[in-house]
Amino acid sequence: MPELPEVEVCRLGIAPELMGQQIRGVVIRAPKLRHEIPPGLRDWLPGYLIVDVRRRGKYLLIDCRREGLSGTLIIHLGMSGNLRFVPPDLPPEKHDHFDLMLPTQILRFADPRRFGVILWQPGPPAAAAAHPLIAVLGLEPLADDFTADWLHAALSRRNAPVKPVLMDGHLVVGIGNIYASESLFRAGISPLRSASRISRLRCGVLVDAVRATLSAAIAAGGSSIRDYVHSDGGAGCFQIQAGVYDRAGQPCLRCGGVVRQIRQAGRSTYYCPGCQH
Structure with a gap:
């Protein structure tokens, strides 16, 4: 947490404010989060123009360019991080670890658990794909190549239960976690079913369910389960409309059966045994 919908909501919130802005300075208050923040950012980034704000998985990619040079600021929110715009004269709070100083405001990164990431990848935007943290990422579930054929081929090699596989x-x-449970509920597939035992036809249903679940979550501003908030300080509300997540012991909204909670790979899984097979 945050997951893809929350990061996409963050991207949509900050991109209009960042595009075309020139970086005036950088303040680093915590030299190390999950990884060390490159101290050279204080010298490198001033003068760069922000030309794009992208997302890859749960990473935000802020593409910058200046005088024949280019690079990408790579940001991961970790488990508790958030980005927000603040006035230039607003004093930092305890967990405010990084400021990107812009002409009229500051993009401030806060992270109570310090598990976020702020790194720099020099080179054109395509170079970010080769960064070790980005290169190992799987397929984007909202991309055109996330298809029934692709998913069926990928799952056919996995004998583990489908829910942990979807979260890989x-x-x-x-x-x-929340979106895997909700996608499987939409698709009517048990989280206990072996990934390799899901047919090509049902993979098509699951692809549609994943897309619908993530799209609905983005439209709802993501899920605020713990301390996730938007760049404007607001909270996501997808968890309120969840079909099974965090509804153990309650009636299934589809068949009236009882929603169950089990543990899979150390995480809570919610599903309805009555209509998920």
Whole structure:
């Protein structure tokens, strides 16, 4: 947490404010999060123009360019991070670790658990794909090549239960715990079913369910389960409309059966045994 929908909501929130802005300075208050923040950012980034804000999996990619040079600021929100715009004179709070100083405001990164990432990849935007943290990422579930044929071929090699497989970021990115449970509920597929035992036809249903679930989550502003908030301080509300997530012991909204909660790969899984097979 945050997962793909929350990061995409963040991207949509900050991109209009960042595009075309020139970086005036950088403030680093915590030299190390999950990885060390390159101290050279203080010298490298001033003068760069922000030309694009992209997302790859759960990473934000801020593409910058200046005088024949280019590079990408790579940001991961970790488990508790958030980005917000603040006035230039607003004093930092305890967990405000990084400021990207712009002409009229600051993009401030806060992360109470310090598990986020702020790194720099020199070179054109395509070079970011080769960064070790990005190169290992799986397919984007909202991309055109996430198809029934692709998913069926990928799952046919996995004998583990389908829900943990869907959450494997080396296979497909951004389908976190809540979205895996909800996608399988939409598709009517049990999270206990072996991935290799899901037919090509049902993979098509699952692809549509994943896309619908993630799209609905983005439209709802993501899910605020713990301390996730938007760049404007607001909260996501997808969790309120969830079909099975966090509804253990309650009636299934589709068949009236009882929603169950089990543990899979150390995470809580919610499903309806009555209509998920």
